[in-house]
Amino acid sequence: ADELMKTMSASPGSTAAYWSHELYRGPRGEKISVYYGRSLKTSENVAQFFLGKPLLGFDMEWRPNATKSSGTKANVSLIQLACEDRIGLFHLALHRGDSVEDIMPPTLRKILESQDVAKVGVAILADYTRLQKHLGIQPSGLIELSHLHNLVMYSGSRPEMVTRKMVSLANQVQSHLQLPLYKGTVRTSDWGKELNHQQVVYAANDVYAGFRLYHVLESKRLAMNPVPPQPDFAERG
DNA sequence: TGATGTGATTGTTGAAACCG
DNA sequence: CGGTTTCAACAATCACATCA
DSSP states (O other), X not given: OHHHHHHHHOXXXXXXXXXXXXXXXXXXXXBOEEEXXXXXHXXXXXXXXXXXXXXXXXXXXXXXXXXXXXXXXXXXXXXXXXXXXXXXXXXXXXXXXXXXXXXXXXXHHHHHHOTTSEEEESSHHHHHHHHHHHHOOOOOXXXXXXHHHHHHHHTTTOGGGOSOXXXXXXXXXXXXXXXXXXXXXXXXXXXXXXXXXXXXXXXXXHXXXXXXXXXXXXXXXXXXXXXXXXXXOTTXX
């Protein structure tokens, strides 16, 4: 816990705080729960917590330098989901077996492929491509936060800057959630082995940041006059 | 008719930025 | 680093109107 507070409360030599999901509370004031699925069975149970939610944060981790041929678990090591009060970490790389049925929880698959569940994140199309290529699944209902960011930042003043150009998650968190997002070496660590505390916190932060970011961006969009239309889904049909 | 120009659409290629 | 996406620049293509 000391280690956690250290990484999340201040950068070396300063008192500045970092953005964290632990700064938030659920609808009844409770802390955000983080569920870590290490087996297919547990992950399937965790995925069921997210059934029926209309909008989820979505993110993925994979092994840095993973090449096309380094295998499914190296290319899709961890999948994360977030709703208001829960974060789910699905560690596919730890699930026993190598076939898609062995490592992909059916409910998670259903959620990802459902058009009725919006999934929000940054660089979400690249995640889509990875899931399609390495697991043969067809996600839909994907919302790219960079599009929404560009829309609320520029549609009033510089419409020509409303593009699909990528804006990093860290920059968006800084702009809309006030605090910097911790950037360390965790990001490029080995996501194939059982996660340490730092990795759990990082993975949870990333996906929850996307969820919170969406709501801030969306309320900014709705406050505009005139209200610009929502961007298209990222997967384009 | 046949040749030529215009405008819109489609395709390719490379740089820059993002992801892990 | 390897893999992806996006945009701009440029080329190629096509429909079709115009002109000698």
